[in-house]
Amino acid sequence: MSEQTRVAVSQQQMRQQHQYAQMVRTLLDQKLGPQRYYHIRTYGCQMNVNDSQKLAGYLEQMGYQQTGDETRADLIVFNTCCVRDSAERRIHGHIGQIKALYEQNPDLIVCVCGCMVQQEGAAQALQQRFPFVRVCFGTHNLYAFPQMIFQVLSGQKRARSIIDAPTVAEDVPVVRDGVCAYTTIMYGCDNFCSYCIVPYVRGRERSRDMAQILDELRALRDQGVHEVMLLGQNVDSYGKGIDGASFDKLLEQADQVGIDRIRFMTSHPKDISGRVLEVMANSRHICHQLHLPVQSGSDAILTAMNRRYSAQRYLQIVQQARALMPDIGLTTDIIVGFPGETEADFEQTLDLVRAARFDSAFTFKYSPRRGTKAAQMDNQISAQVKKERIVRLIALQDEITAGVHQQLVGTRQVVLAEGPAARSPGQYAGRIDRGVTVNFKSQTDVTGQLVPVEITQAKRNTVMGQICPQA
Numbered sequence: 001m002s003e004q005t006r007v008a009v010s011q012q013q014m015r016q017q018h019q020y021a022q023m024v025r026t027l028l029d030q031k032l033g034p035q036r037y038y039h040i041r042t043y044g045c046q047m048n049v050n051d052s053q054k055l056a057g058y059l060e061q062m063g064y065q066q067t068g069d070e071t072r073a074d075l076i077v078f079n080t081c082c083v084r085d086s087a088e089r090r091i092h093g094h095i096g097q098i099k100a101l102y103e104q105n106p107d108l109i110v111c112v113c114g115c116m117v118q119q120e121g122a123a124q125a126l127q128q129r130f131p132f133v134r135v136c137f138g139t140h141n142l143y144a145f146p147q148m149i150f151q152v153l154s155g156q157k158r159a160r161s162i163i164d165a166p167t168v169a170e171d172v173p174v175v176r177d178g179v180c181a182y183t184t185i186m187y188g189c190d191n192f193c194s195y196c197i198v199p200y201v202r203g204r205e206r207s208r209d210m211a212q213i214l215d216e217l218r219a220l221r222d223q224g225v226h227e228v229m230l231l232g233q234n235v236d237s238y239g240k241g242i243d244g245a246s247f248d249k250l251l252e253q254a255d256q257v258g259i260d261r262i263r264f265m266t267s268h269p270k271d272i273s274g275r276v277l278e279v280m281a282n283s284r285h286i287c288h289q290l291h292l293p294v295q296s297g298s299d300a301i302l303t304a305m306n307r308r309y310s311a312q313r314y315l316q317i318v319q320q321a322r323a324l325m326p327d328i329g330l331t332t333d334i335i336v337g338f339p340g341e342t343e344a345d346f347e348q349t350l351d352l353v354r355a356a357r358f359d360s361a362f363t364f365k366y367s368p369r370r371g372t373k374a375a376q377m378d379n380q381i382s383a384q385v386k387k388e389r390i391v392r393l394i395a396l397q398d399e400i401t402a403g404v405h406q407q408l409v410g411t412r413q414v415v416l417a418e419g420p421a422a423r424s425p426g427q428y429a430g431r432i433d434r435g436v437t438v439n440f441k442s443q444t445d446v447t448g449q450l451v452p453v454e455i456t457q458a459k460r461n462t463v464m465g466q467i468c469p470q471a
């Protein structure tokens, strides 16, 4: 039996879940009538956003409608993240606030799921602290959500289901929102970076079948979707354990589907191949955008992080990518204040940032996660030093980002409009191929359209543009 067969949720199990969804629908039609609402709060990364879209798919199968107002909801889901301690504390605070709603409506079904719950003992502790949380499940059994809702509606006080076995489930309904559709191509991570909790809560790497992914892409194309983001904790490991599958082959075939834009994240410098860069360069639809987390510019810190590449190797990949795609947009993640990071280590990170000239960087102060190796290291860095270093790093990156944006001024770009700009009334926001966000004025609603724009002005986080007259 192949690795993939062992982790796949069977078609029969999925049929059962769809039956549970129908049974919930019937029960609720009798109990609440046709008007019933759900509200989902999603924390963390795009993988969680995609998981929430699947939960929404199931809930709509059960006859719930979405509401942005949690006071109106009959069912509330917290889809949690545990990558940082501060995120966990914030989520606990938000769950605590729901108590008042539950006291007004004891039929309210409160569900908590995702990475935070998958940690050992977390679900039990959570339901002890917040007894009104009736449904709790981890990352591996999202597919069984209808069954858990059915259980609590049939009189069971609580449903709690945390399993250790990683799964791959197909045929989960999805409610997509926004202009970009997410397609998860692989789950989990085998890398065990010493600071990261993800392999413990998302399990070992497993990939979806290539034919299933391509079918999904064709369906999205037929629905008129212009942009798809292929998601995985480590997309370059896609295909491990599946004969003939690899990430470059998947990209090559995805390009043939004909969706206007395909992006992907997250890549790992240890695993990205030259072939992936070549496929990107030669493709018609794979965007010239690469999110390649570097984390540090110091080889000593990279070793302590268990990243398994050097700063020099990282810069070689950047050079290779730029030689093939001079217009590539490169973004990264950087952690400052990792245990043992000296001033000299940090200076090497600044040097790497100067050399790589990222379009933008997500910068983080190191935060220890219980259960990871780095949390036990005894050379932790003080909060004061972390703060001082992140301020310097952000100042440097801001200067570089301003320069990258300035170089775009005067160029013509195609923007996929994502909707009205959040802080600029009368303007629309969207992204160009390399991922930079552009704001521009439009008299008509252009959401979801590919719009030709000339870049007119560079700002710190965005650039401004104006729609080009049609040729």
Ligand code: SF4
Residues within 6 Å of the ligand: 189, 190, 191, 192, 193, 196, 197, 198, 199, 233, 234, 268
């Ligand atoms: S590659 Fe490292 S940082 Fe990324 S999810 Fe895996 S363990 Fe975490």
